[in-house]
Amino acid sequence: MQTIGKLSKTTGVKVPTIRYYEEVGLLPEAERSTGNQRLYGSATTDRLSFIRHARDLGFTLEAIRDLLSLSDTPDQSCAAADQIAKAQLVAVRDRLARLRALEIELERMIAQCAQGTIADCRVIKVLGNHDLCGHEHSQKDQAVQ
């Protein structure tokens, strides 16, 4: 059992953010000490690290809720879990493709820089390239995120 401060340090999630996640239901309500302070077991560390990474990768709290539900209700219908997993997989692959393109371009720029010039920066072109992302740029699509 650890306090919220310890949990914050091990996961890198700020203390108020942890309380916020509890408030919005991403974390279960914590046990309390006799003096009303939150106490956490090690399972929360994993869960919170997961949330942190997923947020950092650009997933919304809603998407994260979906992903967590895969873990939380292992006995739910496979069809439902499958649908969630597949939708998220599409989103993940899409991001991978674009990140790879950006990686290559940054590498190119750094290499060019070593030769003393960055006159032809194509960093904008790279992510502007439609072919790299498998989806349309529609309003609907944007909302999904």
Added chain:
Amino acid sequence: MQTIGKLSKTTGVKVPTIRYYEEVGLLPEAERSTGNQRLYGSATTDRLSFIRHARDLGFTLEAIRDLLSLSDTPDQSCAAADQIAKAQLVAVRDRLARLRALEIELERMIAQCAQGTIADCRVIKVLGNHDLCGHEHSQKDQAVQ
């Protein structure tokens, strides 16, 4: 020359968001028609697509500002550009590693689902794994994003 609505459609960025980006300086102030409506050339399409993708990949507007500065000021010192590019490259690679791990896990789950069970979901473990991300989980680090 296209109107803001057309630009919105081709890039998938909502009209008010485009105006917002202009307001915060990510887009230059647009030319205006005689009737005071914004008009955009094709360069803005690329720039806006870039911003959209970068946002979607989880970069902050500040990080995007940095990346755009590589394009905007090709005559700036190579050392500065190099530093920005290298920092962003580290961030990009970090994300790639974690996204790949998540991809693999989602694939595994979907495969397992095809066999009728998802009893052992390890989706949380995957992103909770410290070894996959090259950075410490410190407050400072979190602020950088």
Added chain:
DNA sequence: CTTGAACCTCTAGTTGCTAGAGACATTAAG
């Protein structure tokens, strides 16, 4: 048993949009 760090709740502010009101501009149809 005290004192200073860590914790509590609650309210308010920040970032990055997003939606709505009310007014002007543009376009296409009659």
Added chain:
DNA sequence: CTTAATGTCTCTAGCAACTAGAGGTTCAAG
């Protein structure tokens, strides 16, 4: 050439996901 529909304008307000601060309580080291 008018008029209706659609698009755009500015401005204000709201939402998501935090983040910081005030004012008070708890804990744990000395």
